[in-house]
Amino acid sequence: MAEASRILQTMLIPTFSQNPSLYTTTIHSHRCFAPSTAKRSSLFDRIRCSVSTASSGTTESTVQNGVAWGCDADSLENAAALQEWLSESGLPPQKMAIERVEVGERGLIALKNIRKGEKLLFVPPSLFITADSEWSCREVSEVLKQYNVPDWPLLATYLISEAGLMNSSRWSNYISALPRQPYSLLYWTRSELDRYLEASQIRQRAIERINDVTGTYNDLQDRIFSKYPDLFPAEVFNMESFRWSFGILFSRLVRLPSMDGRVALVPWADMLNHSCEVETFLDYDKSSQGVVFTTDRAYQPGEQVFISYGKKSNGELLLSYGFVPPEGTNPSDSVELPLSLEKSDKCYKEKSVALKKHGLSASHCFPLQITGWPLELMAYAYLAVSPPSMQNQFDEMASAASNKSTSKKDLRYPEIEEDALQFILDACEASISKYSKFLQASGSMDLDVTNPKLLNRKLFLKQLAVDLCTSERRMLFRAQYILRRRLRDIRSGELRGLKLFDGFMKLFN
Numbered sequence: 349m350a351e352a353s354r355i356l357q358t359m360l361i362p363t364f365s366q367n368p369s370l371y372t373t374t375i376h377s378h379r380c381f382a383p384s385t386a387k388r389s390s391l392f393d394r395i396r397c398s399v400s401t402a403s404s405g406t407t408e409s410t411v412q413n414g415v416a417w418g419c420d421a422d423s424l425e426n427a428a429a430l431q432e433w434l435s436e437s438g439l440p441p442q443k444m445a446i447e448r449v450e451v452g453e454r455g456l457i458a459l460k461n462i463r464k465g466e467k468l469l470f471v472p473p474s475l476f477i478t479a480d481s482e483w484s485c486r487e488v489s490e491v492l493k494q495y496n497v498p499d500w501p502l503l504a505t506y507l508i509s510e511a512g513l514m515n516s517s518r519w520s521n522y523i524s525a526l527p528r529q530p531y532s533l534l535y536w537t538r539s540e541l542d543r544y545l546e547a548s549q550i551r552q553r554a555i556e557r558i559n560d561v562t563g564t565y566n567d568l569q570d571r572i573f574s575k576y577p578d579l580f581p582a583e584v585f586n587m588e589s590f591r592w593s594f595g596i597l598f599s600r601l602v603r604l605p606s607m608d609g610r611v612a613l614v615p616w617a618d619m620l621n622h623s624c625e626v627e628t629f630l631d632y633d634k635s636s637q638g639v640v641f642t643t644d645r646a647y648q649p650g651e652q653v654f655i656s657y658g659k660k661s662n663g664e665l666l667l668s669y670g671f672v673p674p675e676g677t678n679p680s681d682s683v684e685l686p687l688s689l690e691k692s693d694k695c696y697k698e699k700s701v702a703l704k705k706h707g708l709s710a711s712h713c714f715p716l717q718i719t720g721w722p723l724e725l726m727a728y729a730y731l732a733v734s735p736p737s738m739q740n741q742f743d744e745m746a747s748a749a750s751n752k753s754t755s756k757k758d759l760r761y762p763e764i765e766e767d768a769l770q771f772i773l774d775a776c777e778a779s780i781s782k783y784s785k786f787l788q789a790s791g792s793m794d795l796d797v798t799n800p801k802l803l804n805r806k807l808f809l810k811q812l813a814v815d816l817c818t819s820e821r822r823m824l825f826r827a828q829y830i831l832r833r834r835l836r837d838i839r840s841g842e843l844r845g846l847k848l849f850d851g852f853m854k855l856f857n
């Protein structure tokens with residue numbers, strides 16, 4: 349599904365930050381959707397439905413009245429009109445239909461028995477929206493061509509331009525069935541991010557993303573829209589419509605590996621929800637000349653059909669898609685652990701220089717998974733604790749800490765291993781206490797709210813944050829346990845060594 353990181357690679361503004369390590373296109377599988385989960389999802393979904401319009405009631409200026417197009421996130425009427433239009437426009441008969449579902453509000457359910465290994469969908473290219481799609485308003489497209497606007501901002505502008513034309517756009521049925529307010533951290537206000545996601549590094553990623561979207565809009569506005577006010581009226585092309593269109597792109601854009609990684613909005617295919625249990629993903633099929641996916645499990649009539657949006661952590665799923673899978677169900681889940689060099693370190697300068705040479709800085713985040721942590725994190729820890737006498741190895745350590753390093757050998761410095769593990773443990777425990785503080789306080793948060801819509805929104809965001817923080821803290825607890833065990837083993841080994849040495853000295857004496 350949406351390859352969110354690509355926005356940062358193709359955007360207009362060269363200063364945009366990049367964090368490619370966190371976004372992968374590969375797919376993972378897992379089991380989830382136990383009955384209890386489904387029950388919670390439907391309750392949760394009910395809150396979500398009333399939340400999609402509720403943010404307009406917030407007092408914060410960053411979330412305004414939203415856009416005039418699209419529909420409520422669970423609307424089936426618009427979805428039915430979309431299905432009809434797609435059939436008339438060349439979508440072949442399908443084995444699935446759009447329905448209200450337990451997971452993801454609306455989704456595709458099987459109408460017939462679907463076998464494992466079956467190809468489904470067959471959406472023809474005439475029904476995709478890509479950077480080459482024809483614009484209803486030619487003049488707008490001519491202007492944008494002159495400025496070589498990259499794919500993501502171009503698609504965002506395309507969507508707004510077509511949406512602004514309402515029924516005269518060829519895509520009006522598609523746009524009407526899109527959520528009016530996509531679930532995404534783009535719609536969280538700064539104080540909501542600060543309040544609910546203080547413990548998680550996803551907060552910073554969300555802030556950067558919001559700034560990127562705002563920066564892109566400002567850049568387009570300054571360089572293009574303000575020069576052609578008749579073609580780009582402010583009532584249509586404004587920050588709010590860009591928040592919407594980027595929210596749609598982040599949650600629905602597909603990268604098609606078999607079309608040289610081209611990005612596209614694929615109506616109908618983008619009604620499929622994500623499951624951590626499946627690995628299958630959307631791609632262009634050259635033989636049938638359409639977007640398809642191949643099922644990796646069987647479905648009975650009435651069951652919801654899923655694809656995978658990729659190997660993404662719960663934080664990344666929240667960031668782009670606005671949901672957090674149930675705890676423990678996402679095998680690709682990871683938490684970012686922030687590490688920093690000690691400012692008081694005698695070699696702070698030399699270590700910073702070594703890190704800089706390899707594209708890192710004196711503070712860096714590394715992903716921890718329930719199964720362990722990367723070699724890069726250990727290398728960074730070695731560097732952080734190494735004494736001045738090891739100065740000759742700083743470069744080697746910094747190189748191994750950067751994921752650009754080609755040699756993936758497991759660096760070992762037995763003389764500082766204990767310090768390095770203790771350094772990681774301290775960082776884990778500092779993080780755990782932030783999460784615990786938030787999770788303990790979350791029970792008593794927001795009770796002063798009197799506006800029911802606002803209460804719904806706050807409860808919904810808080811629940812998402814609690815789910816995210818619980819899953820992130822769980823991985824930190826696991827790392828803490830492994831680190832403590834390793835340290836205990838090292839220390840008891842040392843103790844044994846010391847005792848042996850003592851005994852030997854006594855004998856000698």
Ligand SMILES: C[S@@+](CC[C@H](N)C(=O)[O-])C[C@H]1O[C@@H](n2cnc3c(N)ncnc32)[C@H](O)[C@@H]1O
Pocket residue numbers: 349421422451452453454455526527530531599600618619620621622623668669670671672
């Ligand atoms: C590509 S769209 C899928 C169709 C969407 N449900 C709709 O009705 O338009 C992605 C959005 O679906 C929802 N979604 C997808 N998978 C989900 C899941 N496993 N749990 C909860 N929501 C999910 C999220 O709101 C996400 O932003």
